[in-house]
Amino acid sequence: MSRSEEKQLKVLRYIYESIQNNGFPPTIREIGDGLNLSSSATVQGYVTRLQQKEYLKRNLLKSRTLEITPSGLNVLGIQVQATVPLIETPWANFIPDHAPQYPLPKHLSRYAGELFIFQINNKNMQSIGISVGDLLYIHRQKNAENGEIVAYLNENQEIKIARFFRERAQYRLQPENELIAPDIMFRNTVIGRVMSVFRPYVY
Known part of the structure; x- marks a missing residue:
């Protein structure tokens, strides 16, 4: 696994844990603060690549729109209930x-x-x-x-x-x-x- 992929998975896991703890996903800025990433553009890049891999999706009907897909949960080793x-x-x-x-x-x-x-x-x-x-x-x-x-x-x-x-x-x-x-x-x-x-x- 490349260094970039490791960072993407850290972002994905942070999003998952935020949803579990708070009931809603973090903003780009909150992800950066939580993972000590100073550049919002860098965080957005990781999020975009996670979306391209279909590990994340955006729900246009909600204000905080990041959602983890079943594929994303699977790559984190989290069992998905159908x-x-x-x-x-x-x-x-x-x-x-x-x-x-x-x-x-x-x-x-x-x-x-x-x-x-x-x-x-x-x-x-x-x-x-x-x-x-x-x-x-x-x-x-x-x-x-x-x-x-x-x-x-x-x-x-x-x-x-x-x-x-x-x-x-x-x-x-x-x-x-x-x-x-x-x-x-x-x-x-x-x-x-x-x-x-x-x-x-x-x-």
């Missing part, structure tokens, strides 16, 4: 890295990186015990078999949950609630298949 992003935005605007993260259940570990979470906000699936507030772990995919529970986009581009049925030239998305009519779609808008249900609290 997580699943919770969708809180319209599907078209969904950026997994900017979303709240939940732990990946062990029984879904084979699907790491292929899942998202959707929180139920209606009674469409109440007949099979899926209630408002439940978290659905959903595997990203565009196809489904008849009878499978899927996430799909309705005509208003809203995410909905229903059973999938292909019927000749149309698709029937059937809620598990006899009071709610199915959606009839003339093109496939499936975005995922429900793999697991988690109830985060007791009602």
Whole structure:
């Protein structure tokens, strides 16, 4: 390892420890002060190279923007817990890295990186015990078999949950609630298949 690479790793570790201790990353100036580096340009150079190696990234939605990537944690020898992003935005605007993260259940570990979470906000699936507030772990995919529970986009581009049925030239998305009519779609808008249900609290 070159001297420059050693210094880059010192910067990376300092950022990691600052996040662990303070809950947020340090500024360029704070990194310099903490590592006795007098030149902000030098610190910025190390940070830029760490970004180029994909050990660091900047979150444009936050004021203190440095974040350590899984690759960065790995090079520091820190074990990474796999997580699943919770969708809180319209599907078209969904950026997994900017979303709240939940732990990946062990029984879904084979699907790491292929899942998202959707929180139920209606009674469409109440007949099979899926209630408002439940978290659905959903595997990203565009196809489904008849009878499978899927996430799909309705005509208003809203995410909905229903059973999938292909019927000749149309698709029937059937809620598990006899009071709610199915959606009839003339093109496939499936975005995922429900793999697991988690109830985060007791009602």
